[in-house]
Amino acid sequence: SAPARNPVPGTEFPPVAPNTRDAVVVADGYQQGVVIRWGDPVVEGAPEFDPAHQSAAAQEEQFGYNNDFAELIALDRTGAESLLVCNHEYTSEEHMFLGYDENNPTEEQVKIAWAAHGLSVVKVERQADGSLKPAPSRYNRRITLTTPFELRGPAAGSDLLKTSADPTGTTVLGTQNNCSGSLTPWGTILSGEENINQYFAHADAVTDPVARERLDRYGVTGMASTRKWERFDERWDVAREPNEVNRFGWIVEIDPHDPTSTPVKHTALGRFKHEGAAVTIADDGRVVAYSGDDERFDYLYKFVSHGKVKRGTSALARRHNTSLLDDGTLHVAKFTGNSPGEIDGTGKLPADGEFDGVGEWIPLASGKESFVPGFTAEEVYVFTRLAADAVGATKMDRPEDVQPNPVNGKVYCALTNNSNRGSAGNAGADEANPRVGNKHGHVLEIDDDTTGTRFGWTLLLVCGDPDDPSTYFGGFDKSRVSPISCPDNVAFDRHGNLWLTTDGNALDSHDGLFAVPVEGPERGHVKQFLTVPTGAEACGPVVRDKLVTVSVQHPGEVDGASADEPASHWPDGGTSQPRPSVVAIWRADGGEIGRG
Ligand code: FEO
Ligand code: CA
Numbered sequence: 001s002a003p004a005r006n007p008v009p010g011t012e013f014p015p016v017a018p019n020t021r022d023a024v025v026v027a028d029g030y031q032q033g034v035v036i037r038w039g040d041p042v043v044e045g046a047p048e049f050d051p052a053h054q055s056a057a058a059q060e061e062q063f064g065y066n067n068d069f070a071e072l073i074a075l076d077r078t079g080a081e082s083l084l085v086c087n088h089e090y091t092s093e094e095h096m097f098l099g100y101d102e103n104n105p106t107e108e109q110v111k112i113a114w115a116a117h118g119l120s121v122v123k124v125e126r127q128a129d130g131s132l133k134p135a136p137s138r139y140n141r142r143i144t145l146t147t148p149f150e151l152r153g154p155a156a157g158s159d160l161l162k163t164s165a166d167p168t169g170t171t172v173l174g175t176q177n178n179c180s181g182s183l184t185p186w187g188t189i190l191s192g193e194e195n196i197n198q199y200f201a202h203a204d205a206v207t208d209p210v211a212r213e214r215l216d217r218y219g220v221t222g223m224a225s226t227r228k229w230e231r232f233d234e235r236w237d238v239a240r241e242p243n244e245v246n247r248f249g250w251i252v253e254i255d256p257h258d259p260t261s262t263p264v265k266h267t268a269l270g271r272f273k274h275e276g277a278a279v280t281i282a283d284d285g286r287v288v289a290y291s292g293d294d295e296r297f298d299y300l301y302k303f304v305s306h307g308k309v310k311r312g313t314s315a316l317a318r319r320h321n322t323s324l325l326d327d328g329t330l331h332v333a334k335f336t337g338n339s340p341g342e343i344d345g346t347g348k349l350p351a352d353g354e355f356d357g358v359g360e361w362i363p364l365a366s367g368k369e370s371f372v373p374g375f376t377a378e379e380v381y382v383f384t385r386l387a388a389d390a391v392g393a394t395k396m397d398r399p400e401d402v403q404p405n406p407v408n409g410k411v412y413c414a415l416t417n418n419s420n421r422g423s424a425g426n427a428g429a430d431e432a433n434p435r436v437g438n439k440h441g442h443v444l445e446i447d448d449d450t451t452g453t454r455f456g457w458t459l460l461l462v463c464g465d466p467d468d469p470s471t472y473f474g475g476f477d478k479s480r481v482s483p484i485s486c487p488d489n490v491a492f493d494r495h496g497n498l499w500l501t502t503d504g505n506a507l508d509s510h511d512g513l514f515a516v517p518v519e520g521p522e523r524g525h526v527k528q529f530l531t532v533p534t535g536a537e538a539c540g541p542v543v544r545d546k547l548v549t550v551s552v553q554h555p556g557e558v559d560g561a562s563a564d565e566p567a568s569h570w571p572d573g574g575t576s577q578p579r580p581s582v583v584a585i586w587r588a589d590g591g592e593i594g595r596g
């Protein structure tokens with residue numbers, strides 16, 4: 001049946017039904033095209049992708065693997081030319097290399113993997129047919145796991161960050177597990193280093209109890225790593241090079257306007273499994289950055305700069321504003337519900353009709369001063385999780401993207417899921433995380449006093465199948481919404497509607513991209529805009545007036561599948577191995593996205 005007409009600008013499209021097709025399925029009336037795939041040339045002169053003859057030298061000039069966060073930075077007023085900036089989160093060697101032997105990776109395969117990490121900057125041009133295509137430009141650049149980064153802020157130069165290759169503790173080679181990110185108001189890109197633990201080997205050979213506690217809290221465990229990189233570079237071996245792991249897990253900043261610039265790691269924003277970070281500028285000009293630590297029972301953070309922003313995106317403004325993220329106060333969130341005693345873990349709404357309450361930003365450190373007993377400031381920044389444990393922050397259901405909505409000023413956080421909520425030995429339900437065994441996640445809306453320490457909050461969505469009584473869609477009629485499970489990334493259109501991608505849909509459908517109004521009578525009216533292919537996660541959404549892009553990450557990543565026996569043939573079809581790619585979607589008639 002035809003959907004009821006939705007009067008909210010930006011979300012007037014016919015929803016896509018849940019499905020499991022090995023395709024990107026978009027709303028009726030929309031067209032799509034691949035923008036760039038893993039292995040496509042980025043740097044001028046780069047070779048074309050040749051799956052049977054891959055090399056590190058080629059990969060260093062080609063689009064990396066597993067594109068996640070993406071942003072389009074317009075180079076002109078019309079948006080005809082933009083810079084696409086993309087994170088490459090992690091590698092899946094069995095899906096990359098034909099005949100891959102996980103017990104004996106070759107040195108070349110390992111070096112290809114290093115080159116497939118990091119970020120890409122590539123100019124893209126809007127074509128007459130609506131599609132978006134890469135183009136040569138002086139901006140085109142690859143940042144990899146061997147690109148030098150400058151460590152900055154209050155922990156730079158700390159003994160905790162010194163290694164034999166970098167006795168000053170100020171220069172790190174590369175970035176990895178870059179998950180989400182954001183565009184800053186000054187035109188640079190922030191990117192979060194997330195599951196950095198998985199690449200480090202031999203934690204179980206570390207005997208010092210303090211070192212072991214720190215490694216454990218960051219999930220660095222076991223002996224040989226899955227990818228065996230420690231065979232080719234000792235920095236991946238924590239028993240031999242104990243501080244290298246401390247040099248990952250930061251918010252990094254890159255300046256896509258200056259291809260010669262050295263990327264930065266900002267220690268003032270703390271070290272954890274950063275999903276990403278997003279900033280807003282307070283009325284007084286200070287910069288406020290929000291960041292989630294994506295782990296079950298981990299925390300939500302806020303950084304407030306001491307200095308004030310220089311307006312604009314000039315080179316001078318970019319240099320000044322980047323330095324603001326090196327000096328400020330790092331806080332962690334504590335949530336207090338207003339319906340105590342009514343949270344039974346089933347998702348049943350309290351009598352006041354909302355999961356809501358107030359919260360407090362607890363300061364952890366400011367510049368070189370620590371507020372956490374037993375922790376130096378350097379320890380707060382490098383072992384932020386342990387400092388946040390000590391002050392009693394609220395354990396959340398995996399905070400993913402946290403972004404301010406530029407239209408209504410509220411801050412939205414995707415809490416993707418937490419199957420362990422309420423299980424033996426773990427925290428039970430609370431009003432901000434109201435379901436035990438939370439399979440489908442929820443979306444939090446924060447009304448923050450930007451530079452202050454108090455906030456109000458409510459849950460916008462408690463996700464899942466709308467027929468499931470534990471779900472909540474902002475009070476909207478559940479018979480009219482799309483099912484949604486495991487929200488991860490958030491974006492906003494110019495009307496202020498929230499767009500969400502999902503990762504790990506636990507319902508009977510592939511992941512996808514959804515739009516939901518956050519104000520007015522349609523608040524909570526979730527509609528699905530697209531679904532992604534088999535095994536893929538949808539991430540990195542960009543929503544413009546006449547264009548949407550989405551990252552299709554890890555297509556074909558299904559248990560037992562490999563490059564030799566792919567579970568997906570997207571996007572190239574036939575018998576091809578799948579390739580993570582960015583896809584553009586536009587209206588067939590050239591009109592605005594989501595306008596009737
Ligand atoms: Fe890489 Fe938290 O998703
Ligand atoms: Ca309540």
Ligand code: CA
Nearest residue numbers: 179180400488
């Ligand atoms: Ca993510």
Ligand code: CA
Nearest residue numbers: 400416488503
């Ligand atoms: Ca995720």
